Amino acid sequence: xxxxxxxxxxxxxxxxxxxxxxxxxxxxxxxxxxxxxxxxxxxxxxxxxxxxxxxxxxxxxxxxxxxxxxxxxxxxxxxxxxxxxxxxxxxxxxxxxxxxxxxxxxxxxxxxxxxxxxxxxxxxxxxxxxxxxxxxxxxxxxxxxxxxxxxxxxxxxxxxxxxxxxxxxxxxxxxxxxxxxxxxxxxxxxxxxxxxxxxxxxxxxxxxxxxxxxxxxxxxxxxxxxxxxxxxxxxxxxxxxxxxxxxxxxxxxxxxxxxxxxxxxxxxxxxxxxxxxxxxxxxxxxxxxxxxxxxxxxxxxxxxxxxxxxxxxxxxxxxxxxxxxxxxxxxxxxxxxxxxxxxxxxxxxxxxxxxxxxxxxxxxxxxxxxxxxxxxxxxxxxxxxxxxxxxxxxxxxxxxxxxxxxxxx
Amino acid sequence: xxxxxxxxxxxxxxxxxxxxxxxxxxxxxxxxxxxxxxxxxxxxxxxxxxxxxxxxxxxxxxxxxxxxxxxxxxxxxxxxxxxxxxxxxxxxxxxxxxxxxxxxxxxxxxxxxxxxxxxxxxxxxxxxxxxxxxxxxxxxxxxxxxxxxxxxxxxxxxxxxxxxxxxxxxxxxxxxxxxxxxxxxxxxxxxxxxxxxxxxxxxxxxxxxxxxxxxxxxxxxxxxxxxxxxxxxxxxxxxxxxxxxxxxxxxxxxxxxxxxxxxxxxxxxxxxxxxxxxxxxxxxxxxxxxxxxxxxxxxxxxxxxxxxxxxxxxxxxxxxxxxxxxxxxxxxxxxxxxxxxxxxxxxxxxxxxxxxxxxxxxxxxxxxxxxxxxxxxxxxxxxxxxxxxxxxxxxxxxxxxxxxxxxxx
Numbered sequence: 115x116x117x118x119x120x121x122x123x124x125x126x127x128x129x130x131x132x133x134x135x136x137x138x139x140x141x142x143x144x145x146x147x148x149x150x151x152x153x154x155x156x157x158x159x160x161x162x163x164x165x166x167x168x169x170x171x172x173x174x175x176x177x178x179x180x181x182x183x184x185x186x187x188x189x190x191x192x193x194x195x196x197x198x199x200x201x202x203x204x205x206x207x208x209x210x211x212x213x214x215x216x217x218x219x220x221x222x223x224x225x226x227x228x229x230x231x232x233x234x235x236x237x238x239x240x241x242x243x244x245x246x247x248x249x250x251x252x253x254x255x256x257x258x259x260x261x262x263x264x265x266x267x268x269x270x271x272x273x274x275x276x277x278x279x280x281x282x283x284x285x286x287x288x289x290x291x292x293x294x295x296x297x298x299x300x301x302x303x304x305x306x307x308x309x310x311x312x313x314x315x316x317x318x319x320x321x322x323x324x325x326x327x328x329x330x331x332x333x334x335x336x337x338x339x340x341x342x343x344x345x346x347x348x349x350x351x352x353x354x355x356x357x358x359x360x361x362x363x364x365x366x367x368x369x370x371x372x373x374x375x376x377x378x379x380x381x382x383x384x385x386x387x388x389x390x391x392x393x394x395x396x397x398x399x400x401x402x403x404x405x406x407x408x409x410x411x412x413x414x415x416x417x418x419x420x421x422x423x424x425x426x427x428x429x430x431x432x433x434x435x436x437x438x439x440x441x442x443x444x445x446x447x448x449x450x451x452x453x454x455x456x457x458x459x460x461x462x463x464x465x466x467x468x469x470x471x472x473x474x475x476x477x478x479x480x481x482x483x484x485x486x487x488x489x490x491x492x493x494x495x496x497x498x499x500x501x502x503x504x505x506x507x508x509x510x511x512x513x514x515x516x517x518x519x520x521x522x523x
Numbered sequence: 524x525x526x527x528x529x530x531x532x533x534x535x536x537x538x539x540x541x542x543x544x545x546x547x548x549x550x551x552x553x554x555x556x557x558x559x560x561x562x563x564x565x566x567x568x569x570x571x572x573x574x575x576x577x578x579x580x581x582x583x584x585x586x587x588x589x590x591x592x593x594x595x596x597x598x599x600x601x602x603x604x605x606x607x608x609x610x611x612x613x614x615x616x617x618x619x620x621x622x623x624x625x626x627x628x629x630x631x632x633x634x635x636x637x638x639x640x641x642x643x644x645x646x647x648x649x650x651x652x653x654x655x656x657x658x659x660x661x662x663x664x665x666x667x668x669x670x671x672x673x674x675x676x677x678x679x680x681x682x683x684x685x686x687x688x689x690x691x692x693x694x695x696x697x698x699x700x701x702x703x704x705x706x707x708x709x710x711x712x713x714x715x716x717x718x719x720x721x722x723x724x725x726x727x728x729x730x731x732x733x734x735x736x737x738x739x740x741x742x743x744x745x746x747x748x749x750x751x752x753x754x755x756x757x758x759x760x761x762x763x764x765x766x767x768x769x770x771x772x773x774x775x776x777x778x779x780x781x782x783x784x785x786x787x788x789x790x791x792x793x794x795x796x797x798x799x800x801x802x803x804x805x806x807x808x809x810x811x812x813x814x815x816x817x818x819x820x821x822x823x824x825x826x827x828x829x830x831x832x833x834x835x836x837x838x839x840x841x842x843x844x845x846x847x848x849x850x851x852x853x854x855x856x857x858x859x860x861x862x863x864x865x866x867x868x869x870x871x872x873x874x875x876x877x878x879x880x881x882x883x884x885x886x887x888x889x890x891x892x893x894x895x896x897x898x899x900x901x902x903x904x905x906x907x908x909x910x911x912x913x914x915x916x917x918x919x920x921x922x923x924x925x926x927x928x929x930x931x932x
Contacts (some may be wrong), residue, residue, distance in 0.1 A: 183603065193588045
C-alpha cells in the first residue's frame with residue numbers, strides 16, 4: 115500500500131466542476147489501495163481577487179495581514195474538496211497549514227518551511243481518511259499565519275512527502291509532463307518518462323515552467339520521487355528522480371530557452387584586478403540579477419571586453435548603470451542588445467560524452483545562426499543568439515539530437 | 524482609558540469603501556484614548572457566496588468542512604480591516620478564532636463558546652495595538668475550526684468583552700439603536716437611550732431583530748454593558764444594562780410585534796388530566812415550536828377549549844397533526860387562523876405599576892380591535908389580533924403610552 119502525496123494546482127481546482135473531477139480522480143487512486151495526502155492551491159483567480167481587495171485597502175498592505183488574507187484562498191479549496199470527497203463516501207479531513215504545524219520562518223509573503231509535524235496526518239491516514247492540506251501556507255513559531263509565496267503549494271507537497279516519507283509526490287498540473295522542449299515551438303517535442311533532479315533544475319530555471327524550482331530542490335535534497343502529471347488527462351507523466359544506474363540514458367534530455375534576455379557589453383575596459391566586481395557591484399546594488407557573464411581580453415592585450423546578460427525588463431536600468439560605471443573605469447564604449455534569446459541543451463549524459471557542444475555549434479552554423487555568447491556547465495550548454503533565430507535553432511537542435519525519438523534501452 | 528470591544532456586522536464591512544470607513548471610525552475612538560478590540564463579520568454576501576460553493580459540492584456538505592469554509596469569510600475581513608488600519612499608521616493585529624483560542628464545543632455550525640484565553644489580546648493591547656478578531660468562529664479542543672452559527676459575531680464580541688472585563692461592548696449595525704417600536708410602522712418611534720437586558724430579550728425574541736438573543740443573554744449573564752450603534756451615522760445608540768436605581772424609568776420601553784403567527788384551537792376536548800401534554804406532545808415531536816398557549820373551560824363545564832400559536836410556516840403541518848390528535852381525544856372540532864399577529868408591550872416598569880394591561884385593552888377597544896388571545900409575563904403583555912389591525916394597534920398603543928416622548932427625569 116503506497117503512501118502518495120498529490121498536489122493539485124489552481125487551474126486543476128479552478129471551478130466547482132473541476133474540484134468534483136479532482137475528487138473523482140482521488141477516489142480512483144484510493145480505490146487502488148493507496149494512502150493519500152492531497153495538497154491544493156487556491157482556485158485559479160482567487161488569489162488575484164484577494165490581492166485586488168488588499169489593493170483597495172492599502173498601496174502597501176501590511177505583509178502579516180496579506181498572509182492572513184491570502185491563506186483563505188487554499189482554506190476555501192480544502193473545505194470544498196473535502197466536501198466533494200465526503201459526499202462520495204470517502205472520509206476526508208481538511209487542514210490549514212497552521213493545523214498540521216507547517217512551521218515556517220517569520221518572513222511573511224515568502225516564508226520558508228522549517229519543520230512539519232506529521233503526527234496528526236499519520237493518525238488520520240491510519241484511520242482511513244484522505245487528508246487534504248492547504249498548500250502555500252504555514253505558521254511561524256508565534257502562531258502567525260505565513261505564506262510561502264506564489265507557487266509555494268508545490269513546496270508544501272514535497273515537504274509533506276519528505277516528512278511522511280511518502281513513496282511518491284505527484285504534482286498535477288495543466289501539462290501532462292516534462293517535454294524535451296516547448297511543444298509550441300517544436301511540435302515534435304516528446305514527453306520524457308524520466309528526468310533527473312539536476313536536469314529538471316536546469317530546465318526549470320531556463321524557462322520550462324512546469325515546477326517551482328524550490329520544490330525541485332527540496333525534493334532533490336530529501337530524495338522524494340516527484341512526478342508531474344496532467345489533472346485533465348490520464349497518463350504516467352514524467353518522473354523526476356536521482357540518476358539511476360539502470361536508467362535509460364539520453365545524452366540530452368531537453369532543450370530549454372529563454373526569450374527574456376538582454377545583453378550588455380563594456381568594450382575596452384583597462385584591465386585591472388577586480389574588474390568584474392567593479393562592474394557588477396553597482397548592477398547588484400540596483401537589484402538587477404545577472405545571468406551569464408563573459409570576460410575576454412581585447413586584441414590589444416591591455417584592455418578587456420566585459421559582457422553579461424540580464425532580464426529584458428531590467429535592460430534600460432542596467433544600461434544606465436553600466437554607462438556610469440564604464441565612464442568611471444575609462445572603458446571605450448558601452449553596447450547592448452535586448453533582442454537576444456538563450457537556448458540551452460540540458461542532459462546528465464553530457465558528463466560522460468564529449469562533442470555535445472561541437473555538435474550544437476555545428477547544427478546552428480548549418481542553419482546560418484550566429485552565436486553571440488556561449489556558457490557551459492557540467493550538464494548544460496547555453497548559447498545566446500538573435501531573437502529571430504529562436505524557433506529555427508530549437509527545432510534544428512531537437513532534430514540533430516533526435517529528441518523526438520524515445521530511447522530504446 | 525477605557526477598554527472597548529466593538530463589533531461591526533456584515534453590512535458595515537460590506538465593501539472595501541465601508542471597511543475604510545470603519546477604519547476611520549476606529550481611529551477616532553482610539554484617538555480619544557480608548558483601548559480597542561474589534562470583532563468583525565464576513566462582508567455581506569460573502570457567506571452566501573461560500574454557501575453557494577458548498578452547495579455545488581454536496582447536497583449536504585460535511586459540517587466540519589462547512590465550518591472550515593465559512594471561517595474564511597471573517598478571516599478575509601480581519602485582514603482587510605487590519606491593512607486599512609495599518610495604512611493609517613495604527614498598528615493592528617488580526618486574529619482568527621483559533622489564534623485567540625476561542626474554545627468552543629465540537630457542535631459544528633452551531634458551536635457554543637466555552638472559554639477564551641485573553642492573554643494574547645491583552646499583551647497586544649498593552650503593546651499599543653488595535654486587536655482585530657474574526658467573529659462567529661472558534662476552535663474545539665482538538666483544534667478543529669468551528670462556527671457559532673449565523674449572527675454569532677455578536678456573541679464573539681460579548682464573550683471577548685466578558686473575558687477581557689471590557690468597559691463596554693459596542694455593536695455597530697445598520698440601525699442607530701433600539702427603538703420604541705419599528706419606525707416603518709410608527710414614524711414617531713423613538714430611539715431609547717437605555718433599556719434593560721430583560722427588556723431587550725423580550726424585544727428581540729418578539730421580532731425587533733437588532734441583536735442576537737444569545738449575545739444579549741451572554742451579556743446579561745456576565746454583566747457586560749452592551750451598546751447598539753450605527754456604523755454609518757454618529758450617535759450614542761442605545762445602552763443595554765441592568766436596571767439601575769438612578770435609571771430614568773418608563774412604564775413601557777417599547778412595543779414589539781410579530782407578523783408570522785398562526786393560531787390553532789381544539790374545541791370541546793373532553794376534560795381530563797394531562798390534556799396539554801397529549802395535545803402538544805405530537806406537535807413538539809413534529810419539531811414545531813409553540814409560542815402562546817391558552818386553555819379555557821367550555822361553558823358546559825365538562826369540555827375544554829385548547830388554543831396555541833405557532834410560526835406561520837408551520838401552520839399547515841400543525842393543523843394536520845392537531846386534527847389527528849383531536850380525533851383521538853374526542854374533540855368536537857379543530858379551527859385555525861393564520862391571519863393573526865402578536866403585539867406586545869415590554870417594560871420593567873410594569874412590575875411596580877398595575878393597570879398597564881387594562882390601558883392596553885382599553886386602547887385597542889377604542890379602535891374597535893378585537894383581542895383574540897392574551898398572554899402576560901412579568902415585564903410584558905402580549906395580545907393576538909387580526910393581521911389587518913397590526914399597524915393601527917401599534918400606533919394607538921405607541922400614542923397611548925406616550926412612547927414618542929422622552930422621559931424627563
